[in-house]
Amino acid sequence: MLPLLIKARLMTTAMAGWTAAAAPVPLPTGQVALMHEARSVAPVPVPLYDENLHVFATVEIDHLGNSDEETTKEIRHLFRCRVTNRERPIARKSLLMLKDVAEQYEGRTIEFVSVYRVQRGESITSPHRDGRAIDFRIRGVQLRTIRDYLWRKYTEVGIGWYPSEQFIHMDTRPTLHDTAWTFLKGKNRYKPYWSELARKPPPPVVHARRPGA
Numbered sequence: 001m002l003p004l005l006i007k008a009r010l011m012t013t014a015m016a017g018w019t020a021a022a023a024p025v026p027l028p029t030g031q032v033a034l035m036h037e038a039r040s041v042a043p044v045p046v047p048l049y050d051e052n053l054h055v056f057a058t059v060e061i062d063h064l065g066n067s068d069e070e071t072t073k074e075i076r077h078l079f080r081c082r083v084t085n086r087e088r089p090i091a092r093k094s095l096l097m098l099k100d101v102a103e104q105y106e107g108r109t110i111e112f113v114s115v116y117r118v119q120r121g122e123s124i125t126s127p128h129r130d131g132r133a134i135d136f137r138i139r140g141v142q143l144r145t146i147r148d149y150l151w152r153k154y155t156e157v158g159i160g161w162y163p164s165e166q167f168i169h170m171d172t173r174p175t176l177h178d179t180a181w182t183f184l185k186g187k188n189r190y191k192p193y194w195s196e197l198a199r200k201p202p203p204p205v206v207h208a209r210r211p212g213a
Helices: 004-022 029-041 069-078 092-104 143-153 193-198
Strands: 044-050 055-061 110-114 133-138 157-162 167-172 179-184 187-190
Touching (some): 044 092, 055 069, 092 143, 143 157
Parallel strands (some): 157 179
Antiparallel strands (some): 044 055
């Protein structure tokens, strides 16, 4: 049997195709809105590449950060601790952000470096220990672009930029304040300049007045 999310995706695609084929004239606004709504709640394929084991995989995550039972097990296994091989559920909001990144950079593979970590030496306060953090990169997309996109869009998060190591850290921290940092020369440098610029409101649009107006 097909997993539930794949069934839902196939049904959504089929319905869109039937509607388009049966409509010789442009669809009414209401039907177009329904089709867009169906697409927005349908699970999204997230192409992944494990930087450690050199394994490709694609998982489907919906707009709430959920997956069907089989996919959830696959995600836990993919993101397991590389030292201990232990697994745990990954935070739903972290998966939602991962799905969002996949949509934002559609067609590109998310290369993950580290997710769940529970080996000796891992800080007791590390979001990796709780399955809330994902370190990743997207080949062909500047880290700065991903960094600013996530920091601008989300709250109750931690966003770290690792320019030398070439990855972005993102985590969810629902009981803590937002934290941004740049990792340079072995140290986290908090409240970096880019975090202020990324969330700075855009300047107001000034319309030029015509002469004599």
